[in-house]
Amino acid sequence: MRLKSLLLLLCLAGTSAFAQKVKYSKEEIKKMETYLFNEGFNTPSPRKTSTIILKDGATYKGFCSKIETKKGQIYEVAIKDSVTKKNTTFNADQISKMYVYPSNAEKIAKVAKYMGNIRNFGTKKLTKNTNNDRIYFVNQTVSLKNKKDDKEFLMQVINPGFDDIISVYHDPRAKETTGFSVMGSPQLGGGVIKSYYVKKGNKVMWLHKDDFEDNYEFLFGDNTEFMKKYPKNSVEWDYFSFLVSEYTAMTNG
Numbered sequence: 001m002r003l004k005s006l007l008l009l010l011c012l013a014g015t016s017a018f019a020q021k022v023k024y025s026k027e028e029i030k031k032m033e034t035y036l037f038n039e040g041f042n043t044p045s046p047r048k049t050s051t052i053i054l055k056d057g058a059t060y061k062g063f064c065s066k067i068e069t070k071k072g073q074i075y076e077v078a079i080k081d082s083v084t085k086k087n088t089t090f091n092a093d094q095i096s097k098m099y100v101y102p103s104n105a106e107k108i109a110k111v112a113k114y115m116g117n118i119r120n121f122g123t124k125k126l127t128k129n130t131n132n133d134r135i136y137f138v139n140q141t142v143s144l145k146n147k148k149d150d151k152e153f154l155m156q157v158i159n160p161g162f163d164d165i166i167s168v169y170h171d172p173r174a175k176e177t178t179g180f181s182v183m184g185s186p187q188l189g190g191g192v193i194k195s196y197y198v199k200k201g202n203k204v205m206w207l208h209k210d211d212f213e214d215n216y217e218f219l220f221g222d223n224t225e226f227m228k229k230y231p232k233n234s235v236e237w238d239y240f241s242f243l244v245s246e247y248t249a250m251t252n253g
Contacts, residue, residue, distance in 0.1 A: 022234040035124045036241040037158040039110060040170030041135055042072065044100035050079055051099040052090060055139070060088060064100060071144045072172030073153035074137065093152040098137040107131070117191045136160050140169065142197055146206045155197060159241070162248040166219065168241075169197035171206070192238050209237040219247070226250050 024032070044050060044064045052060045062079035065087055069075065077098065078089040110129040114120045137154040144151075155169040177192040195208045200219060207215060216232040226247050235243060 020228075020231055020233075022229070022231060024234070030122070032235070032239040032242045033123050034242060036162075036245050037168060038135075038156075038160065039128045039131060040156055040158055040172065040174075041102040041106055041110075041131075042172045043067075043103040043106045044135070045103045048101040049082060050077075050101070051134075052077065052079060052095055053097045054090070054094055055096045060090075062088070069172075070151075070153070071148075073142075073144065073155060075151070075153050077154070092139060092154050095139050095154060097139070098154055099134040100137065101134055102131060119191050138167075140197070140199065140204060142169075142204050142206070144206070158196075159244060162245050165200065165248050165251055166244050167199040168244060169199070171195045171197055196240075212237045212240070219244075223247060223251050 044067065046064050048063070049061050050064050054060070060079060060081075062081045064077060065080045066078035066089070067074055067076070075092040076089060077092075077095070078087055080087050107130055111126070114124065114126055114129050120126075136157045138157055139152055140155045141150050141152050142155070143149065157163055157167060158170050159166075159168045171193075174193050174195045176194060192209075195206060198205055198207045198219070203218075205215070213232055220226055220230070220243065229250075230243060230246070
């Protein structure tokens with residue numbers, strides 16, 4: 001009898017949870033689909049001054065003369081001093097932070113990509129593709145795709161304005177959802193980035209859209225008000241940047 005009662009309670013709880021699904025207005029969905037992260041850039045400009053801050057506090061400025069990567073992530077940087085012209089090479093495990101500018105070639109390529117997808121017009125800002133501001137990289141220990149041994153890399157923070165609780169890092173090897181195009185016309189649909197590296201507390205993980213639901217409680221579950229307003233059965237991966245921003249604002253009060 002007790003078992004039947006327990007099963008009934010679990011069934012009712014499951015039904016109640018399902019009934020809590022929130023329906024959003026078109027205006028709310030449009031707001032949630034707006035991409036708030038910075039664009040991820042893979043190639044620093046060799047013609048603009050980069051700044052490297054080491055773990056011991058020493059600061060070096062110069063032009064990026066060489067960058068070594070593994071699976072897309074930067075693990076070694078060489079800069080040429082703008083005055084002495086001397087080349088100095090640093091490993092990622094020596095560097096605390098790095099500020100660089102995006103290369104013009106990559107900015108041009110990103111503008112072309114932006115113009116090639118109609119969906120971008122309503123969800124992204126073109127100005128982020130032509131960004132002239134410095135890009136912020138930070139030393140982070142990660143397991144690439146949650147499969148490799150932990151290693152220190154320089155990773156681009158793409159939510160620098162709201163990264164105090166959840167930090168989101170650019171995944172240089174991330175794929176995008178597919179859309180379709182008719183005879184060379186701009187693509188319809190698709191263009192949603194499928195993965196990022198995410199840090200909350202002491203945990204850093206590679207977060208793929210397929211694992212978003214499984215990690216929803218870890219990311220946002222400690223804010224009851226947020227979970228009530230944005231339960232995981234009511235949101236989509238497409239809203240991820242908005243959800244991180246909203247969660248941060250609601251948690252900080």
